[in-house]
Amino acid sequence: MTVELLPSFLRNEWTTPTSTEATDVLDASTGELLNRVAKDGLDTAGAVDYARTTGQEKLGELTFHQRALLLKELAKHLTANKDRLYEISAKTGATKVDSMVDIDGGIGVLFTFGSKGRRELPNSNVIVDGPAEVLSKDGSFVGEHIYTRIPGVAVQINAFNFPVWGMLEKFAPAFLAGVPTIAKPATPSAYLAVECVKLMQDSGILPEGSLQIVAGSARDLLDTLDYRDMVSFTGSAWTAKALKKQAEERGIRFTNEADSLNAAILGEDVKEGSAEFDAFVRAIVTEMTVKAGQKCTAIRRIIVPEGMKKAVEDAVAARLAQKITVGDPRAEGTTMGALVSTGQLKDVREAVGRLESAGGRNVLDSLDVPGEGAFMAPVLLDWENADAPEVHEIEAFGPVASVLGYTDADDAVRLAAKGSGSLVATVCSGDPKVVSELGLGISAHHGRVHILNAETARSSTGHGSPVPHLVHGGPGRAGGGEELGGIRSVKHHMQRTAVQGSPNMLTALTGQWHTGADRRIAGADKFGGDPSMEHPFRKSLAELRIGDSFASDLRTVKLEDISAFANETGDTFYAHTNQEAAEANPFFPGIVAHGYLLVSWAAGLFVSPEPGPVLANYGLENLRFMTPVPAGDSIRVELTAKKITPRETDEYGEVTWEAVLYNQDDEIVAMYDVLTLVAKTR
Secondary structure, three states: OOOOEOOEEEOOEEEOOOOOOEEEEEOOOOOOEEEEEEOOOOOHHHHHHHHHHHHHHHHHOOOHHHHHHHHHHHHHHHHHOHHHHHHHHHHHOOOHHHHHHHHHHHHHHHHHHHHHHHHHOOOOOOEEEEEEEEOOOOOOOEEEEEEEEOOOOEEEEOOOOOOOHHHHHHHHHHHHHOOOEEEEOOHHHHHHHHHHHHHHHHOOOOOOOOEEEOOEOOOOHHHHOOOOOEEEEEOOHHHHHHHHHHHHHHOOEEEEEOOOOEEEEEOOOOOOOOHHHHHHHHHHHHHHHHHHHOOOOOEEEEEEEHHHHHHHHHHHHHHHHHHOOEOOOOOOOOOEOOOOOHHHHHHHHHHHHHHHHOOOEEOOOOOOOOOOOOOOOOEEEEOOOOOOHHHHOOOOOOOEEEEEEEOOHHHHHHHHHOOOOEEEEEEEOOOHHHHHHHHHHHHOOEEEEEEEOOOOOOOOOOOOOOOOOOEEEEOHHHOOEEEEOOHHHHHOOEEEEEEEEOHHHHHHHHOOOOOOOOOEEEEOHHHOOEOOOOOHHHOOOOOOOOOEEEEOOOEEOOHHHHHHHHHHHOOOOHHHOOHHHHHHOOOOOOOEOOHHHHHHHHHHHHOOOOOOOEEEEEEEEEEEEOOOOEOOOEEEEEEEEEEEEEOOOOOEEEEEEEEEEEEOOOOEEEEEEEEEEEEOOO
16 A cells, blocks of 8 residues: 655645655554654745745734634634544544543633733734833833734744644734744644644635645755744753754744753642542542643652552552553543654653652553554553652653652652652642742742642643643753743744934824823813813714823812712712821822812713713723822813724624823823723714
């Protein structure tokens, strides 16, 4: 039987390399030859150029919100076709549960970024980072930080264990940022990543050039990159070190997720048979057996009170014997599949041999495993010497974990830290004091700390499941990088730049109004307004422009107004009701108006009451009270359209208005942002 080379998708077409040298890829369970992956013969330089030109151009035509909607549509398309991915995933040794973590987990990342992109980003291509800084006394020179997408390509080198999730969790934030992707899957499971890309391309959803995949060797890929580009790598620390050096020499952005000897710590308060103890044992067995332990986040070191070692080992052994059947994932009753390849099986067995030679003793009765394929029974190693260097240095990337005893909380923290930086650790305890001591003690050594107790045992996503909302990465040995993390990971694909200039120029650059920039002011003429101009609340999104403003007249604050508000609301704080006490307060000249009374009055001063394009007020942000207002003072308000965000799928959008309250002496009384929903047309 002739088995063809696995194709790559480069420059908008599927292509098969001309190479005669190739690696055979086998079914993990049966050893059947599935395909061959070429060792050379791909035009990676052409792929990079295509991404930088066509990919950048097509993605740049879309806003954050438009790209977010495409991610949502892509997630729906993959969901409708995921059965095909499940069928192929079984060939990698993955059970249905393993495939769900990989495939549904990856699709979930697309859904999450599709949602967060529309909720948390502007409908533009620029992110403003923080408030403006005034750099001159008269306010004519200001500074701001902005994020814009990098002008190159995101090269994403993925590991074999999660060919779908590992690819999509890198692709989604890059795509949302507007940066094209070249994915490089690991050879043993590249065929599943290729099938996923086929589905994505067949959907017709992706802009041209936004996603390419290299199914084969990419040794020369980094040679074509420069400072405009980014490399995201998941794999061994040895490979990461070599790639990082090459990236640094060429000025390439580089983020890395490498080896990780993750820990799970059982608190001293936990007793055998308790809810926390049972949850801890379930977590260990899950992490040892899902994906046959081939997870960068799997628990490798089980750190428990010295007197609890035997109880934990016995409970883990019992649960493994009860719950785990090793075999072909397509066979009925299988709960743990094979390692991805016989080569990987050999590596894991060699690592276990080194751990046993260093003092680890397997306490498990070997489960039955098929004679053919890359199958391996779980291994649980007991260590008399918790400080043996090998247990903190050697990662057996399979269903293997080690049990270490500790004497007190400080000792547990010390042992966890000996992993030299990890992706994640679990702290299992029902005592807040224990959780605080252990959690804070280990946090600087880990990218994520998962706290497990009776309250979260049912709802937790688990020790080994990164979620797209939170950072995935870790310090030291784990690579020092960050993937995911919500919008943080989008910004990894963008350049933060300080921009300086006049308020008018920064307004033009960012698409957001800056204090001091030109305004078109309706309202009271004595405060710079034009009474003949249309109130900005009468304008639809199609008519409203950044800088459209309204200036109100003054309203005098009377003592009876303050008293009435205090009595009606029940807010009888002494500064509003007791002259003597208020005068004794260093912040107040006597009885002063409630801040919320002033905000309510401000709304009355700037609102256009008739039905119109403004549909609703849905909140205030950044409210600050700056100058107290005693009875006899007056207030007025200036309202300016600061940011306009049309919604792609609705007939309205959000408008952020800067509201500034002044007293009769033009001192600022309060500042805040008013958030409204405004119709796109009248």
